[in-house]
Amino acid sequence: MSNLEDLYREIILDHYRSPRNRGELPSPPAHKVEGFNPLCGDEVTLYLDVHDGVLSDIKLTGHGCSISQSSSSLMSAAVKGKPLNDVNATIETFKQLMTGHESALTTEEEADEEVDLRTLGELAALQGVVKFPVRIKCATLAWNALRQGLDEIANQN
């Protein structure tokens, strides 16, 4: 059962059972963006407050599987209060973590070289997802929504 424990790490189950930053922000002023996976019906809605180049607050609602919901919770904890530069870097690193392994050919050591897991903190718990290719889209749902939301905010200004 090692594989399954790789996927459902304790941190993931914890974020699934007690999601962080649940809720809504008044929008406007917060920017609202939705992510939707039509295949499985997973949904996430993000509320983003950006001030002076900082993602000062983030809240989210949604429903779906443990991977999509814990990934969005972990994401919110990782990016809340961070300068946009750092947020962008985290998004990139996370996406690399998810796509770098997609071929499933890279060994874990090689992958570790590609993505410095230390910069990811708790998010590294999600790396087991890449061994389950159909679940990658669950893990990236909230991240794609965040990327989209930040791009929309940038284009407004």
Add this chain to the structure above:
Amino acid sequence: MSSFNVRRIRADIPLLQREINGRKITYLDSGASSLQPHAVIDAMSRYYELRHANVHRGVYQTANEATEAYEGSRAAVALFLNAPGGADEVVFTKNTTESLNLIAKTWGADHLAQGDVVLVSEMEHHANIVPWFQLREATGVEVRFIPVGDDYRLDLTKLDELLDGVKLLSVTAMSNVLGTKNPIAELAEAAHRVGALIAVDGAQSIVHGVTDVQELDIDFLAFSGHKMLGPTGIGVLWTRESVLDTMGPFMGGGGMIADVRVDGFTPAKGVARFEAGTPPIAESVGLRAAVRYLTGLGMENVADHDHELTVDALTRLESSFDGRVRVIGPSDTKDRGGVISLDVEGVHPHDVAQVLDQFGVCVRPGHHCAKPLMKRFGLAATARASFGPYSTTRDTDVLLEALTSAVSMFG
């Protein structure tokens, strides 16, 4: 007693010998697609090895044999359905979806206009909803829904009102989510009483019991080869000959014409006009082998076996999880087939399916292409286990073992 011996059936199916994650596969996704016995796989191989050629118009020996094989499959399907007009009523398509689209895009487009009503039900697969919405966009017909009651069955209390203005009733004989078997003969009678035709989505029902189109007195029947132990890539639309004769062609191309000139074309007569291009020849051979295999088992026996498995599984699911595992479907096992949708408290269906996979258990998470039905019961998805003729109570044992693990993991 009969020729139905599940142990022998299992031995016939190569995929059931596979191991997944170190365990013998527990295949509980026959509702999505069934597994194939050697008889089907070998028939297709032998066809390719010995007889393959394109059908119709060839004069050499293998071309004649391929044509005979293809047309022979049509006759075998007609016999299996007890089609009154025989092979002339059997159109080969790609799958159920194409068969239903064919009805909408030929019969529907020719016979329906603004003000007419197509009556479907809330428990339909998208394949029996979207083609009618497309027809609505094209012609302005109304698409009306028979509601589903809290008992997970069609609510027919207002059927007479619902039938007002209806020209076609198009319903599934068995829900691919709930397992509910609908009273098709009764619905056919009601439709005919108001002068409407009835089309039946037989995708699930075809392998869960006897289908006799004369006894049911229906007008169209759609189903797929791959859900009845046959191959993918072939489906069937059976249509009463008197109705078929009133339908224009479907796709245009070779094989469906009587004549083509620079100023136009004349469609072929009979089923040929719905079969443009090179048809699924090898698949038809596989389908015929599947029909022969199922006939050998006896569809009454297949239905009895399915019923026993369903009663056993529902009883054990009910008593095993302190209410944490809810069955989304009728608890009354009369007129109910072996498709069992589960809602596990606190565990998303994708996670259920993921944990089950670790035990080699194949179930399907999702909306099962029945979003209006999901919405009706306030669900985004379920985890669905479904039986085939080769399933056993042992499969249910492993299902329960794996579910126990899923419940405790997220508990």
